[in-house]
Amino acid sequence: MLLPVALLLALGVALTAYLWLAHQRDRAVAEATRELRNLSVTLASHTANSFSNHTILQDGIIKWLASEGVLASPAFFAERISSYDVHRELRARVAAMPQIAILSILDPEGALLTRSFAWPVQGERFPEAVALKMMRSDPSLQTFISGPSKSPATGLWIFYVSTRLQAADGTFLGILSASVKHRAFEEFYENIELGEGGAVALFKEDGTLILRHPRIEAAIGKVVPNLPPISGLLGAGGIRVSMDRSPLDQQQRLIARSPVPAFPMSISVSRQMDAVLAEWRAQRGTALAVLALLESVLLAAAVLAWRHLRQRALVAAAVAARQAAEAEVALAEERRQKQAQVAAAVDSMMQGFCMFTADHRLVVANQRFAEMFGLPPEGVAPGVPFEAMLDHAIGAGRMTRADAETTRARNLDLHAAGEASSMFRELPDGRSISECFTPTADGGWLVTFEDVTERRAAEARIVHLAHHDALTDLPNRTLFRIKLDEAIARARRGHGFALLYLDLDRFKEVNDTLGHPVGDLLLRQVTERLQAAVRDTDTVARLGGDEFAIIQDGVRTPQDATVLGQRLVESVAAPYELEGHHVVIGTSIGIAIVPPDGATAEQLMKSADMALYRAKGDGRSCFRFFEPEMDVRMQLRRGLETDLRQALAAAEFELFYQPILDVGSRAVTSFEALLRWRHPERGLMPPDRFIPLAEETGLIVPIGEWVLRAACAEAMRWPAHLHVAVNLSPTQFASRGLLEAITGALAASGLAPHRLELEITETVMLKDSEATLSTLHRLKAIGVRIAMDDFGTGYSSLSYLQRFPFDKVKIDRSFIRNLGQTRESGAIVGAVVDLCAGLGKGATAEGVETPEQLEELAAKGCREVQGFLFSRPCPAAEVAGLLDRLRSWAGQTVTG
Numbered sequence: 088m089l090l091p092v093a094l095l096l097a098l099g100v101a102l103t104a105y106l107w108l109a110h111q112r113d114r115a116v117a118e119a120t121r122e123l124r125n126l127s128v129t130l131a132s133h134t135a136n137s138f139s140n141h142t143i144l145q146d147g148i149i150k151w152l153a154s155e156g157v158l159a160s161p162a163f164f165a166e167r168i169s170s171y172d173v174h175r176e177l178r179a180r181v182a183a184m185p186q187i188a189i190l191s192i193l194d195p196e197g198a199l200l201t202r203s204f205a206w207p208v209q210g211e212r213f214p215e216a217v218a219l220k221m222m223r224s225d226p227s228l229q230t231f232i233s234g235p236s237k238s239p240a241t242g243l244w245i246f247y248v249s250t251r252l253q254a255a256d257g258t259f260l261g262i263l264s265a266s267v268k269h270r271a272f273e274e275f276y277e278n279i280e281l282g283e284g285g286a287v288a289l290f291k292e293d294g295t296l297i298l299r300h301p302r303i304e305a306a307i308g309k310v311v312p313n314l315p316p317i318s319g320l321l322g323a324g325g326i327r328v329s330m331d332r333s334p335l336d337q338q339q340r341l342i343a344r345s346p347v348p349a350f351p352m353s354i355s356v357s358r359q360m361d362a363v364l365a366e367w368r369a370q371r372g373t374a375l376a377v378l379a380l381l382e383s384v385l386l387a388a389a390v391l392a393w394r395h396l397r398q399r400a401l402v403a404a405a406v407a408a409r410q411a412a413e414a415e416v417a418l419a420e421e422r423r424q425k426q427a428q429v430a431a432a433v434d435s436m437m438q439g440f441c442m443f444t445a446d447h448r449l450v451v452a453n454q455r456f457a458e459m460f461g462l463p464p465e466g467v468a469p470g471v472p473f474e475a476m477l478d479h480a481i482g483a484g485r486m487t488r489a490d491a492e493t494t495r496a497r498n499l500d501l502h503a504a505g506e507a508s509s510m511f512r513e514l515p516d517g518r519s520i521s522e523c524f525t526p527t528a529d530g531g532w533l534v535t536f537e538d539v540t541e542r543r544a545a546e547a548r549i550v551h552l553a554h555h556d557a558l559t560d561l562p563n564r565t566l567f568r569i570k571l572d573e574a575i576a577r578a579r580r581g582h583g584f585a586l587l588y589l590d591l592d593r594f595k596e597v598n599d600t601l602g603h604p605v606g607d608l609l610l611r612q613v614t615e616r617l618q619a620a621v622r623d624t625d626t627v628a629r630l631g632g633d634e635f636a637i638i639q640d641g642v643r644t645p646q647d648a649t650v651l652g653q654r655l656v657e658s659v660a661a662p663y664e665l666e667g668h669h670v671v672i673g674t675s676i677g678i679a680i681v682p683p684d685g686a687t688a689e690q691l692m693k694s695a696d697m698a699l700y701r702a703k704g705d706g707r708s709c710f711r712f713f714e715p716e717m718d719v720r721m722q723l724r725r726g727l728e729t730d731l732r733q734a735l736a737a738a739e740f741e742l743f744y745q746p747i748l749d750v751g752s753r754a755v756t757s758f759e760a761l762l763r764w765r766h767p768e769r770g771l772m773p774p775d776r777f778i779p780l781a782e783e784t785g786l787i788v789p790i791g792e793w794v795l796r797a798a799c800a801e802a803m804r805w806p807a808h809l810h811v812a813v814n815l816s817p818t819q820f821a822s823r824g825l826l827e828a829i830t831g832a833l834a835a836s837g838l839a840p841h842r843l844e845l846e847i848t849e850t851v852m853l854k855d856s857e858a859t860l861s862t863l864h865r866l867k868a869i870g871v872r873i874a875m876d877d878f879g880t881g882y883s884s885l886s887y888l889q890r891f892p893f894d895k896v897k898i899d900r901s902f903i904r905n906l907g908q909t910r911e912s913g914a915i916v917g918a919v920v921d922l923c924a925g926l927g928k929g930a931t932a933e934g935v936e937t938p939e940q941l942e943e944l945a946a947k948g949c950r951e952v953q954g955f956l957f958s959r960p961c962p963a964a965e966v967a968g969l970l971d972r973l974r975s976w977a978g979q980t981v982t983g
């Protein structure tokens with residue numbers, strides 16, 4: 088890895104060096120190009136200046152000749168051009184320009200007319216002069232540069248600058264020609280720092296080499312091949328720089344060639360490439376040396392590093408091998424410790440545990456397992472065959488042979504199938520063991536054993552509680568439903584049964600008066616009696632509160648159920664002794680027979696319920712069979728309930744009033760308001776036909792409020808000494824808004840509170856007596872009067888009279904009815920009247936129908952009476968007439 092990286096690095100360094108050198112080379116060439124370009128421009132400009140000086144000189148001479156009239160005509164010219172004056176002028180002017188060797192004037196045929204050098208001329212002729220030829224053929228040509236050629240006089244290289252001479256009339260007269268010395272230019276070029284290998288060359292337009300420095304003798308005056316024309320140079324922006332092999336000295340050169348402004352010539356400045364690149368080459372040498380050094384250092388370092396790393400890797404491998412060996416030792420130790428821990432854990436497990444190899448030999452088993460199956464140490468030694476272990480368990484009496492055989496077959500089957508499974512085992516000593524069989528990865532198997540005796544017992548208990556009533560341990564409603572469904576299923580197979588619904592009569596009173604513990608005791612005793620009355624095959628269930636149900640099995644005729652029904656009524660009615668209390672209750676029973684009274688549990692329960700309802704309606708403590716017309720009645724009741732809900736809004740209620748009279752004066756003291764429902768179809772209905780329903784449905788509360796308001800309002804129409812009595816039902820009494828309803832009725836009517844009397848039955852007292860007492864005191868605080876109604880009918884307690892703040896007691900008409908007929912009635916009425924008198928409370932006798940009854944009541948000291956003897960309840964409209972009638976009756980009776 089390291090070596091390739093080093094090689095790559097070395098390559099990178101080499102590449103960088105190459106690129107740097109290429110760049111340096113380009114820079115050197117560019118630098119030289121720039122210098123040569125500048126030099127060529129400068130020299131071109133200098134050369135142009137030199138030639139301009141010549142033309143200026145010649146123009147000056149021509150102007151002088153013209154001013155002297157020499158050029159006025161060919162004749163004048165011929166006459167005067169060779170004069171001494173002209174010679175002198177030429178000589179004077181050429182003296183100022185040392186680079187000019189001689190100034191000469193030739194006629195058109197080449198005859199020398201005069202010169203600056205010597206006077207007079209000797210008849211020399213130069214008919215081959217190129218300038219003459221050119222000007223003769225081109226009349227527009229004014230100046231011409233010719234040569235180079237060697238001066239015949241000095242042998243030096245010269246060239247000629249010639250200017251056309253013409254007469255005023257345009258006649259061509261000849262040329263004025265200056266022979267210019269090469270040397271003059273060469274001296275100038277020598278003074279210029281051209282650098283090593285530098286050269287300057289001046290060319291004519293046609294490529295003829297005019298001069299070169301350093302001079303190449305053989306090439307001067309010759310046309311240089313492949314030289315691009317000046318016109319091309321001008322088109323290329325004036326200067327052409329190229330890297331070429333020079334045609335003059337065959338050297339590789341960098342050449343800058345520039346035209347000479349205003350003259351048909353070009354000048355080139357060049358340097359040998361070797362010179363241009365000399366410095367770069369020196370740099371390159373150094374750079375390559377450095378590079379070579381760097382690369383070798385790099386490679387050497389890489390090799391050294393690689394060797395070092397290899398060394399380290401070898402050391403690391405050795406260390407790793409040693410560590411691996413150590414780790415293996417540690418792992419083995421850890422494994423040993425873990426095995427020890429597992430063994431300890433297995434032994435400390437609450438569960439029994441055993442593990443077998445694929446060939447059914449014991450690997451390990453814990454102490455708990457050995458205890459469970461009474462196995463001796465040799466029975467749980469590693470390597471013991473499974474079968475031998477079973478034999479030990481049989482020997483210890485923890486397994487029967489049959490159990491062992493089943494276990495053997497099952498475990499071997501599961502093992503063969505490779506399946507996990509769990510099961511329960513009942514040990515001969517009654518304990519329950521939960522077993523979990525699990526195949527192991529190595530082909531063996533293990534089993535865990537848990538003693539679940541307690542858990543199963545608890546589960547069974549929970550199941551029992553879920554299906555049984557906690558108080559009586561009878562099946563509860565849930566189990567009853569299951570049993571009922573089972574009985575229905577049996578009935579479908581022709582095995583009939585009876586369903587009995589039982590409701591305890593007056594249980595509530597016992598519970599409320601004697602307390603819940605006594606109530607519970609009563610329920611348990613009732614349960615015992617019920618169970619004693621039925622057969623083992625029957626089911627007695629408690630559905631809740633004081634409701635029981637019995638499934639009487641194997642009923643073939645209603646007679647079978649009648650016998651049981653009668654037995655139950657009698658059994659429950661027998662007195663109970665409960666913690667010193669003598670208690671008598673009863674039971675009402677509704678009976679439905681299967682199959683006739685229903686095919687489903689719901690139908691049956693409904694049928695039995697309706698029969699129970701009938702039994703209660705028929706005075707309780709009896710049993711009734713379901714009859715289909717009960718269903719009809721039930722539906723009628725439902726219809727009545729619907730109507731009752733609408734009756735208040737439909738203003739179908741009315742109040743009737745029955746007078747209550749003072750026994751002594753026979754005067755009316757008050758009226759009792761009695762509710763009637765004028766039903767649109769059923770006509771006027773007495774309260775006992777709808778008040779119980781109103782109670783059940785809670786409608787009694789709004790209806791009772793209406794009664795209070797209507798009664799108070801009506802009483803306001805009566806004489807002020809008359810009171811009005813209003814019945815309060817238990818539900819109404821317990822309702823939250825009772826006090827507001829009463830004060831609201833009083834406020835709305837304006838009736839004085841003492842004129843309102845509230846009649847409350849004994850059953851109200853049976854409820855939460857503390858709350859009842861508090862309500863009664865609050866009512867008293869308002870100022871209303873309170874009467875205990877129907878005294879003697881309920882679960883009466885004379886102590887109520889003392890405890891509760893009643894103003895009077897209304898003795899139930901059942902006692903009055905028997906006055907004069909039974910001694911008990913007379914005694915009871917007398918006792919109540921005396922008690923009331925003793926407590927300072929009034930007593931009113933209800934249901935007085937005969938004068939004899941009135942007489943006896945008067946004799947017993949009863950203060951007030953009410954009954955048909957005086958008047959039946961009558962509509963409000965009749966109260967005034969009734970008062971009149973009673974008043975006159977009283978007058979007659981009292982006075983009579």
Ligand SMILES: Nc1nc2c(ncn2[C@@H]2O[C@@H]3COP(=O)(O)O[C@H]4[C@@H](O)[C@H](n5cnc6c(=O)[nH]c(N)nc65)O[C@@H]4COP(=O)(O)O[C@H]3[C@H]2O)c(=O)[nH]1
Nearest residue numbers: 761762773774775794814815816934935936953954955960
């Ligand atoms: N056989 C016989 N009966 C007599 C005689 N004198 C009076 N009665 C009847 O005895 C009942 C007296 O009312 P109650 O004991 O408070 O008994 C009342 C009362 O408990 C209840 N009730 C009536 N109106 C209301 C009401 O507005 N609210 C509440 N909660 N209950 C009412 O309905 C019960 C029955 O009322 P009614 O049918 O009007 O029956 C009235 C009345 O007509 C008599 O000499 N012989």
